[in-house]
Amino acid sequence: MATKTTKKPSKKAPQNNTRKHVKTFWKLFAAFIGFIILVFLLTSWGVLGSLPDETTLENPEKNLATEIIGSDGKVLGKFYKENRTPVPYDSLPDHLINALIATEDVRFYDHSGIDGRGTLRAFVFLGSRGGASTISQQLAKLFFTENASRNKFARGMQKLKEWVIATRLERRYTKEEILTMYFNEYDFLNQAVGIQSASHIYFDKEPNELTTVESAILVGMFKNSSLYNPLRNPEGVRNRRNVVLSQMEKYDYISETVKDSLQALPLEIKFTPQGHNEGIATYFREYARAFMQDWIDDNPKTDGSKYNMYSDGLKIYTTIDSKMQEYAEEAVDMHMAHLQKEFNKQNEKNKTAPFRDITEEETDKILMSSMKRSDRWREMEKQGKNDKEIIESFKKKSKMRIFSWGGDIDTTMTPMDSIRYYKSFLQASMMSMTPQTGEVKAWVGGIDYKHFKYDMVKTGKRQIGSTFKPFVYATAIDQMHMSPCDTLPNTPYCVPAGKHGNTKDWCPNNSGGDYGDMVNLKEALARSINTATARLIDRVGPRPVIDLVAKMGIETKNMPEVPSIALGTPDVSLYEMVGAYSTFANEGVYVKPTLIQRIEDKNGTVLFQHVPETKDVISDETAYVTVSLMQGVTQSGSGARLRGTWATSNSFYKSAVTGYPYNFKNPIAGKTGTTQNNSDGWFMGMVPNLVTGVWVGGEDRSVHFSSTRYGQGATMALPIWGIYMKKCYADESLEISTGNFKKPANVSIITDCAEYKQENSDVEEIPDEFDF
Structure with a gap:
């Protein structure tokens, strides 16, 4: 009977397999890196979507507000599509810069547009420990890319564009310039686009006058200005402000004692809207608008195109003294409120109030003339309504907000009654x-x-x-x-x-x-x-x-x-x-x-x-x-x-x-x-x-x-x-x-x-x- 011989297994096989796996890993890793590089190259070449050219990067397009400036240097008002007025870096207080860096990008001065450590952390923990967007990337998003899509793939492509643009921004601008552009570009809502408008609208002061706690409020809005809107969510804004202050303390920009004292402060917002109906010199600003329109029609740019007073960032230097304008408006308000009270008192027994010395027929003629000049009449005419239908609409009560010397009043009255009401004001x-x-x-x-x-x-x-x-x-x-x-x-x-x-x-x-x-x-x-x-x-x-x-x-x-x-x-x-x-x-x-x-x-x-x-x-x-x-x-x-x-x-x-x-x-x-x-x-x-x-x-x-x-x-x-x-x-x-x-x-x-x-x-x- 033959004896069966058993062959011993080779000791080299496991070593060969390990080496094979290692080689495979490095090949895959190299392929992954190559793929990443290829994706970046394709993105930078514009294959995955258009990118701004070199000229655009050097001169980012912005809608800049035209400023109306008084003889004493104070801004009286603006004309704008977006209420943005750029400010230089030296107008930004240190605590404002520090608050932004501590909260949004603590390694801002160490990276070149992309924070590798932050990106890896976001990838490993799927964003649960914070995002990876640097200030440069956020600026790229504001300047050059469309709003984030709900489609994850499209959002991923957009993210790649932001990375590419961020690195280009870093090559072309200093860190200070990037910070300045970011502050000037961000929309703080309530017609406050950029830090200059935000400072005035929320605190009625210049950016360089902001306190640390005010800076923390504005920086807190960078996370989501819609969510952290001081007018709609004051409690959320206060909480977010305190997070910013905690970040400033964490990175040694303020002491723990200062942080605690500032976090205990109430939320103090001095809302000062800059709409065309608010602020000082409103009637003069309308005169300036008409002046500018005529001037623009007669004075084209060198290339033949027209200036745009709502986006070209013009500066209109006027003779109006802001202090004297304020004194004038205060004088009118002070006396007219008093005089109107007396006028109303004398009209209590006037059966034709607010009119005097005219017939009922003349009164009806005045009211009808006012009806036909009203916005309501014009709008209803556009809708194809006839005169009878329009007149009937003026007899139906509706909710409206009306003027009074004690402040606007919410009330219900007919449009006809509102016409007579407004006629009663001197x-x-x-x-x-x-x-x-x-x-x-x-x-x-x-x-x-x-x-x-x-x-x-x-x-x-x-x-x-x-x-x-x-x-x-x-x-x-x-x-x-x-x-x-x-x-x-x-x-x-x-x-x-x-x-x-x-x-x-x-x-x-x-x-x-x-x-x-x-x-x-x-x-x-x-x-x-x-x-x-x-x-x-x-x-x-x-x-x-x-x-x-x-x-x-x-x-x-x-x-x-x-x-x-x-x-x-x-x-x-x-x-x-x-x-x-x-x-x-x-x-x-x-x-x-x-x-x-x-x-x-x-x-x-x-x-x-x-x-x-x-x-x-x-x-x-x-x-x-x-x-x-x-x-x-x-x-x-x-x-x-x-x-x-x-x-x-x-x-x-x-x-x-x-x-x-x-x-x-x-x-x-x-x-x-x-x-x-x-x-x-x-x-x-x-x-x-x-x-x-x-x-x-x-x-x-x-x-x-x-x-x-x-x-x-x-x-x-x-x-x-x-x-x-x-x-x-x-x-x-x-x-x-x-x-x-x-x-x-x-x-x-x-x-x-x-x-x-x-x-x-x-x-x-x-x-x-x-x-x-």
Whole structure:
């Protein structure tokens, strides 16, 4: 029987298998690495989707807001698609940078766009211990890639693009530039795109003024601004803020003690929206928008394309002083809220409120006209609705948010009732200007731009009443060399039919039957005596007066050449009136009001530079004498209440006028104006380096006070001037003049009436019928 021989197994087989497996592993690993490299190469070549070219990387496309900048450097508002204004790195406080790095990318300064350690951690733990996106990758995502897709494969491809772009960004920009771009690009919601807008909207301050805790709030929003929205989720924002502070303490940017103290602080948000209806100078900003649109149409870029004021990052440098603008708006708000309360009280027993002195038919006509001008009417017309259907819709109650001086109110009323409600509000406008330069320092076009968008500074024109009289006096002084001390009879007077274009006798009455014997010109203007003004325009004629105001910038195309213009029957804008009055304060030289000083592009290149427009209108002597006349208005006339010594025991005046007494001691020239039925109240006030005009009235002329006690310019408009000037004088940095008006070197006309009386004791009064 044969013996079976068993072969021993070879000891080399296991070693060969191990070596084989090792080789296989390294081959697979090399293949994997090669695949990764290939994928990166394909991505960088654009095979897996388009990537930005080199030029785009050097100049990332952004929608930059156009800024409207005041004369003191403060941003008044913006025009934008995205409310983004870039800030440089040195405007970012250290604690803001530290908060971002500690929270989002602690190895930011050590990697080249991709954090290998973070990526490996995210891969191993499937993101449960934090993501792997670096700040550079997040910037790449904001700049150059579309929003994340819900498709995992597409999201993976997008991630690859972010990695490639991030490494390219790192090669082209410094770490500081990447941080700056990230802060400038991120959308913090509520129209806050970029750190500059976010700082202003959430804390009303510049980025370099942010505190550590405020920086932590904003950095916390980088995780998800929708989730950590301070207006919608304050508790979540506070918790996220504390996480950021903990990260800062973890990486030794702050101490544990500081962290604990800051985490204990309540969430303090000072929400300051920057929408077109909010902020200061809203009416002026609308003027600037129209100016810019016209300028853009006439001034194309070098390549022939048009500038875009919503995305080109232009800078509009204006003459508006932010402090004076704030004081002007505060003065209007303070007085008008008070005046409206009185107006409402007087309308309680008015059956036709808010209208007066019109028929029911006229009332219906006003309301129907307002209906047809409304947005509701236009929208329903577009939908094909007929007039009857539209009118019926105005009778159905609906929820709406309406204006009140105590803040907007949520209520339910019919659209027709809302029209009547808004008609009941008295409106106001104000403009303040430096007469020597034409620079407009404050511009208030109405009481609330959100609800009342019609601008009563430049667009609206109303009868100007007695504020027109100084032009008549100035013409008489210029033509006849009259003195403020010359006298006229204070008796009834008529300009007969057939003279100066009159079709019938014109016989104006003095307010309150104010007649007497003789009155000098200074007293006549101070007391606003109509018959004295009628005598003067009869002597000089309407045409020279019209020619004078035309040279002062007032539109005279529709101004009738009749004597009655002397009492202010023409409709004139406040803008025109302030410019014209400034001629008196500027020694007879008219300077056209200006608001836009220059325009620059985003790189600081000057695209437009304002050139002043001036015109010699009257002699410096005539201007000075006219100013002397108007000083009498604030010394003994309707403007004397500015001095604080007038009517101190008058309880009516104290209750009617806000801010009284004003107690001004310095020289002030001015003139009040009141129109027929008290529909319009005016005050024009001047000091040597500031001319300010105020108008108050209803949207419709039939909306007015029932008596002159409240309806006169001295009660409706003058207090706004008084409050505004008190605020301006309290701010010494504005350097508003308290001195005398400049007196020309050779003044032949006597303005001191005591001296005049002595020199002219034997001179006969010039007869009215003398033909000049």
